Amino acid sequence: MTLPRRSGRRLRGRRPGGLGPVRRALAPGGGATALVVVLVATAAASLVASPRVQERLADEALGDVAASAAAPQREIRLRSGVVEVAGRPVPSTRPTAGPTSPFATVDATAREVMGPDVLRLLAGPTVAAQTGEGDLTRDGSPLVPDGSLSVVRVQSGLDERVDWVDGGAPGAPGDRRTLSTPEGAHTVRVVPVAVPRRTADEWGLAVGDELRFDGPENLTPAALVLSGIYVPHDLGDGFWQEEPRMTALGVKVTPLGGGTPLGAVVAAPESFGALSDALWRTAPGDIEGPGSPVFRATWRYPLDLAVLTRADVQPLRALLVRLDTDARFRQALPGTVGVTGPTELLNRYEASVRATAVLTSFATAGLTAFVAVLLALTMVVTLRRRHREVKVLRARGASFRQVFVRTAAAPVVVAVPVVVAVSLATAVALPGRWAWSTGAQILLLLLVPSLAAGVVVRHEIRAVETADRGDGDRRAALRRRVRRLVVELGIAVSAALALSTVRSRGEVIADGRTDWFAATAPVLLAVAGAALALRLIPWSVGAAARVAARRRGVVTFLGLTRAARTGATSVLPVVAVVVGATLLTLLASLALSGSQQRALAGLRDVGAPVRVDAVRVEAADVEALAAREGVRSVVPAYVAEETLVRDGAAARVVVIGVDPEAYRDVLADTPGTLSTVPAPAADGDDLGVVVGPGVPVGGDLELSVRGVRVDVDVVGSDPTLVRTAEGVERPAVLVPLATLREHVPAARTNVAFLAGDLGATKALTAVGDAGSLSPSDRITAVDSVEAFSERVGGQALPRLVTDTYLIGAALASALTVLAVLLLLTATRRDRTTTVVRLRTMGLRQGAERGLAWTEVLPVVAVSALVGATTGALAPVVVGPAVDLGPITGGAPYPALDVHPLVAVGAGSSVLALGLLALSIDAVLARRGRLADHLRRGEIA
Numbered sequence: 001m002t003l004p005r006r007s008g009r010r011l012r013g014r015r016p017g018g019l020g021p022v023r024r025a026l027a028p029g030g031g032a033t034a035l036v037v038v039l040v041a042t043a044a045a046s047l048v049a050s051p052r053v054q055e056r057l058a059d060e061a062l063g064d065v066a067a068s069a070a071a072p073q074r075e076i077r078l079r080s081g082v083v084e085v086a087g088r089p090v091p092s093t094r095p096t097a098g099p100t101s102p103f104a105t106v107d108a109t110a111r112e113v114m115g116p117d118v119l120r121l122l123a124g125p126t127v128a129a130q131t132g133e134g135d136l137t138r139d140g141s142p143l144v145p146d147g148s149l150s151v152v153r154v155q156s157g158l159d160e161r162v163d164w165v166d167g168g169a170p171g172a173p174g175d176r177r178t179l180s181t182p183e184g185a186h187t188v189r190v191v192p193v194a195v196p197r198r199t200a201d202e203w204g205l206a207v208g209d210e211l212r213f214d215g216p217e218n219l220t221p222a223a224l225v226l227s228g229i230y231v232p233h234d235l236g237d238g239f240w241q242e243e244p245r246m247t248a249l250g251v252k253v254t255p256l257g258g259g260t261p262l263g264a265v266v267a268a269p270e271s272f273g274a275l276s277d278a279l280w281r282t283a284p285g286d287i288e289g290p291g292s293p294v295f296r297a298t299w300r301y302p303l304d305l306a307v308l309t310r311a312d313v314q315p316l317r318a319l320l321v322r323l324d325t326d327a328r329f330r331q332a333l334p335g336t337v338g339v340t341g342p343t344e345l346l347n348r349y350e351a352s353v354r355a356t357a358v359l360t361s362f363a364t365a366g367l368t369a370f371v372a373v374l375l376a377l378t379m380v381v382t383l384r385r386r387h388r389e390v391k392v393l394r395a396r397g398a399s400f401r402q403v404f405v406r407t408a409a410a411p412v413v414v415a416v417p418v419v420v421a422v423s424l425a426t427a428v429a430l431p432g433r434w435a436w437s438t439g440a441q442i443l444l445l446l447l448v449p450s451l452a453a454g455v456v457v458r459h460e461i462r463a464v465e466t467a468d469r470g471d472g473d474r475r476a477a478l479r480r481r482v483r484r485l486v487v488e489l490g491i492a493v494s495a496a497l498a499l500s501t502v503r504s505r506g507e508v509i510a511d512g513r514t515d516w517f518a519a520t521a522p523v524l525l526a527v528a529g530a531a532l533a534l535r536l537i538p539w540s541v542g543a544a545a546r547v548a549a550r551r552r553g554v555v556t557f558l559g560l561t562r563a564a565r566t567g568a569t570s571v572l573p574v575v576a577v578v579v580g581a582t583l584l585t586l587l588a589s590l591a592l593s594g595s596q597q598r599a600l601a602g603l604r605d606v607g608a609p610v611r612v613d614a615v616r617v618e619a620a621d622v623e624a625l626a627a628r629e630g631v632r633s634v635v636p637a638y639v640a641e642e643t644l645v646r647d648g649a650a651a652r653v654v655v656i657g658v659d660p661e662a663y664r665d666v667l668a669d670t671p672g673t674l675s676t677v678p679a680p681a682a683d684g685d686d687l688g689v690v691v692g693p694g695v696p697v698g699g700d701l702e703l704s705v706r707g708v709r710v711d712v713d714v715v716g717s718d719p720t721l722v723r724t725a726e727g728v729e730r731p732a733v734l735v736p737l738a739t740l741r742e743h744v745p746a747a748r749t750n751v752a753f754l755a756g757d758l759g760a761t762k763a764l765t766a767v768g769d770a771g772s773l774s775p776s777d778r779i780t781a782v783d784s785v786e787a788f789s790e791r792v793g794g795q796a797l798p799r800l801v802t803d804t805y806l807i808g809a810a811l812a813s814a815l816t817v818l819a820v821l822l823l824l825t826a827t828r829r830d831r832t833t834t835v836v837r838l839r840t841m842g843l844r845q846g847a848e849r850g851l852a853w854t855e856v857l858p859v860v861a862v863s864a865l866v867g868a869t870t871g872a873l874a875p876v877v878v879g880p881a882v883d884l885g886p887i888t889g890g891a892p893y894p895a896l897d898v899h900p901l902v903a904v905g906a907g908s909s910v911l912a913l914g915l916l917a918l919s920i921d922a923v924l925a926r927r928g929r930l931a932d933h934l935r936r937g938e939i940a
Helices: 008-013 020-026 030-068 103-114 197-203 269-279 310-325 328-332 343-385 387-395 400-429 436-469 473-504 506-510 515-548 555-564 568-606 619-626 660-666 737-743 758-765 785-793 796-839 847-877 900-926 930-936
Strands: 075-080 126-130 134-138 149-155 162-167 176-181 184-189 191-196 210-214 222-232 250-253 259-267 296-302 337-340 610-614 631-646 649-658 687-691 701-705 708-717 722-725 728-736 751-756 779-784
Touching: 030 310, 030 343, 030 400, 030 436, 030 796, 075 103, 075 310, 103 126, 103 296, 103 310, 103 328, 149 269, 184 222, 184 269, 191 197, 191 269, 197 222, 197 259, 222 259, 222 269, 310 337, 310 343, 343 400, 343 436, 343 515, 343 568, 343 796, 387 400, 387 436, 400 436, 473 515, 473 847, 515 555, 515 568, 515 847, 555 796, 555 847, 568 722, 568 779, 568 785, 568 796, 568 847, 568 900, 610 619, 610 758, 619 631, 619 751, 631 660, 631 728, 631 737, 649 660, 649 701, 649 737, 660 728, 660 751, 687 737, 728 737, 751 758, 758 779, 758 785, 779 785, 785 796, 796 847, 796 900, 847 900
Parallel strands: 149 259, 191 222, 649 728, 687 708
Antiparallel strands: 075 296, 075 337, 126 149, 126 296, 134 149, 134 210, 162 222, 176 184, 191 259, 210 222, 250 259, 610 751, 610 779, 631 649, 631 701, 631 751, 687 728, 701 708, 722 728
8 A cells, every 4th residue: 555645744743844854864874975075076176177287288289289390380481482573684893782671671561460469479580582503613613523503591590590610600791802704894792601511511611711603594693701600509490491401511413313512601681682783783773672583582480389379379370361361561572472371280280189189088078977877876875775764754754855855965965065166176276268068067967966866765765655555576577677678778779879970970070079979989888888797797697606506605606696686786886897997998998009109100200210310321320320339230221202203193202212121120020010122123224112002003103313203113012111290191112222323323321220229229319419420420310219209298188198098097996996895885785684694504704705705796807898898899989080190199090909908907907996895895894883793793
């Protein structure tokens, strides 16, 4: 029969409502209240702090991306075209002041267009103007027997970036000098210039040498004097990337395959007019306004990496549009003004931030779901232990609201002000924007205990009423089975829909538009795995119980039998353990994939364990490097980005000219080990090459090396022949160096690939002056896979992902232990009752501990196995939405593999955490109150 509802006024003679029931509810179940408060407060602090930390590191990441990009990508650059004039220059003995420099006019216009918001982002603007290539002679003779070509560059900012080996910085034009030309005498002002030490050594120049520059296109000559010889402070400074010949000689390839030395001499901006007057002198009035027909001028505005933040991305994009469309530049300088800027850099940065947000969302979403499960589990365990109180309250006529307030209100009431205080404190400690999603997730966590408590209280009340009515067990069991099937079907459908969405819209998700699809997919997959685990536990553990039944002793058999009967009490603990195992395996798999892909990206960027760059690698350099302690192998090579032409269509490839066998030895025991070695072509005329993936094969193939086209014959392919630079993959072409030099003599070795132990690698990359590594002093830089990994791993976004995964793994481990402890707590009453009964039949003392181990450990083991399997598959399932490129330094969307050993390790870790929880529970049981032991029958 149904119990009559009685007035709440008669319950203990007090009127319901007010704070009285709440105050009374705070007394019992203090441990559950504290646990709920700690869980919700921790989750709230994490949810508030996570986006703010990401925002801070995203600001730092913009500087990281800019620092790793080439100089043209991290600066705003204006470039003028050559002023078109009629006629030819005419030599004369009356020098003029020359045209006005356009530097100041264009700079002022650019600053006006940029505005103060963008100007604060710039550091050290420089201006330059450069002539075409011309002959450089001294006393009428070439500097070297093969001839010397040079460009004259008017450059600002040189003095503060160099050390002067001899002489000093070039200044304003000096005395006059008369030069002879076929058309007659030509009097000009002498322009002081400077050259790098390497160029001075190659050409045999000394301070005070008088030089003559005969420019291209039949220009009149200019008189130069060498005022200084310098050594750059930092060859990696983007200042030098605009014109690398300001640091060392280059080679101009001739049509027959030879090479002519090509250098650059640097003049001061004050020499613009005098140099232009010397090279192109016409009657006054022919050239109006600033600019010169002999120069292409450049204005470079590098970004200040120290002040860039995420908020500056959109202003920079808007500025590039204004610079490209503003008519004031055309008024400031005749001709066309080209504008380039950091568009590619900004695109890479935003893609990296979006990809990183997806990667970190796995940890944050997984932990949030884990906490939600534990909150629900805490309320279920607490209210199940207060079943008798619910029954008494209901029997005395308490309504659902009164029972809920009396038994379940305390955790929620206490958690609300604590969560508000923790959220505000975190927001004050970490200033930033407040996202609406953060508040929604915190509110959801606060609702979980109330919803779980409401469901349990309603279930307990219905159980009391069902027992009073005497409803049949068969009907109730049928309802439970149907309800379970409906829930499992809903979970499976939800997981399938989420995974299908991730697979079909991976690029959209990785683009940052619907991150929550990717974030929740592993959690839903884990919940589906938990449903499978709940089906596997009765079958697998039941089989173990049947085996134990044949052995002596009742504890093992009884524990396994009880474990096989997975009732409602075990559902949430199993879900929690599976989610924890999935989260641990997923984070470990992604971290391992990132580490492997970073090593592979480093190898594709460097080309070998260690790479030494040089102006030219000679035999003495190879001997000096091979003699260093710990170096196992050294091989010289020619490496350059060249063009492969197939049936008239050109593609950029990286040419690696090297001894294939020696290179294979260098790459031994690395992910880039060669599987194919090129062989010479059968007829001896074509160049036999091995190509990497993506290189067109078939048809008429020609390889353009140093301007010389050579017919090639593809003799093999190798999947490891891929090179990356600035996150962009380039296919590589491997060719024997000796054969390449026969076809292209100008292809001089410019790289040395090394292999050695870790000590040798660190010693090489730690050398401050790379030139000291060889007697020739031609080595310019040293890089290694180890240095690449450290460089990329130290950037903001990889640090964010690594720290997030480490913290996530630690929290997931702690929460897993808590889940097992709650499972022990949930089953303790029934287990204790069973032990008390068995004690009366002579069971030895201390059997409760063994019963707990055999009852709980199999459930944990099956859950860990299912969770580890789910976590191992999760990266592959959500692979289309995952881009590890930002944390590896390599190309975007590297392949994600299944890591069985990671799954085994994660599953074993969860099992070990279960053992830890059982040990903690045993210690707590021994330290319990004597009265509790007596009630449980510990002392007969």
